[in-house]
Amino acid sequence: MSPADAIRSSAKDLISGCVGLARQRREIKRYQAAERAWSKSPRLSIGSGKSTPPGWVGIDYKVAPNVFRFDLRFALPIADSSVRGILCEHVLEHFPLDDLPLMLKDYRRLLRPGGAIRVVSPDALLVADILANVKSERVAAQLDFDAKIHGWDRLDEKHRWRVANRMAYQFGQHHALLSASLMETLLIESGFVDVVKMDVRETRYFETVPTTHFERFPESHHEVFTVEARTPDVGLD
The missing domain is CATH 1.20.5 (Single alpha-helices involved in coiled-coils or other helix-helix interfaces)
Structure with missing residues (x-):
């Protein structure tokens, strides 16, 4: 140069x-x-895109009337203990694994005492089962789902490899393979408590299941893990 x-x-x-x-x-x-x-402290949908669940505020690189453009790679410029709920739906896998502890610690900072977080991400254990050619209802459902959504040939011998790569990398957008157990560890290490694993159609800490992705793709429930947790009932250390 x-x-x-x-x-x-x-x-x-x-x-x-x-x-x-x-x-x-x-x-x-x-x-x-x-x-x-706002009449009460907000609930944040992280990586929301331009749409958010009813009653939620979006944080994304896109801008919309109820979505704010903040860079998720850095601490969010939002006050401590000012948020009552956080949704991370199909977003954390877009970041390198070693970035997640700092992100989750920042989300704990934002949440008021007793506030809840919900994480929904593609399940790396399902990817492993697909690659290992495990014969199960869950694997079969995922292979059928991707064939339907993407127009792929279900009988092609490369189909399971194509599906596994799509889940793992999402055409170059994903940067981390995650599981419910790994997320539980990350949440606990970040200061969260009362971690619960569940079906994506269920919730423990929210009045209703917060989602936009599952509403768009109701047949995708088998491809993800879902974990919820709370902050301690006392303030930050």
Whole structure:
């Protein structure tokens, strides 16, 4: 790279950083203004896209009327103990495994004492069963589901490999393989308590099952694990 190209590249990075900082400040002000109008502390849907479950506030890189654009790789610019619930539905697998402890500790920081978190992600143990050619109702259901959704040939000998790769990598979008037991460990290490594993159609700590993905793909219940947990009933240490 020539000196001139290096200067241009540095200037471009500086401008991009300034634009990003200005955008972040605008979103913080927009969130704080909305927060003042809410009648109770919010429940956050992390990585929500442009749609959120009823009564929830979205956090995503996309912007919508009830969705705020914050970078999930960093601590969220939201006050401690100001949130009463968090939903991580099909989002944590999009980040490297070693990023998750800091993310989960930040979510614990946001939650008020006794607040709940719900994690729903593709189940790596199902991926392992598919690769091992395990004959089970769950594996068969997943192979049928992907054939239907993606138009793949169920009889193709490569079909199970295609499905396993889709679940693991989601066409290049996924960066971590997770399971309910691993998530339980991560949550406990992040300071959560009363961890419960369940079917995605169930909930322990919320009035109704919070979801947008399952409503879009009701036949996908077999591909995920679901874990819920709470923060301790006292404040942060």
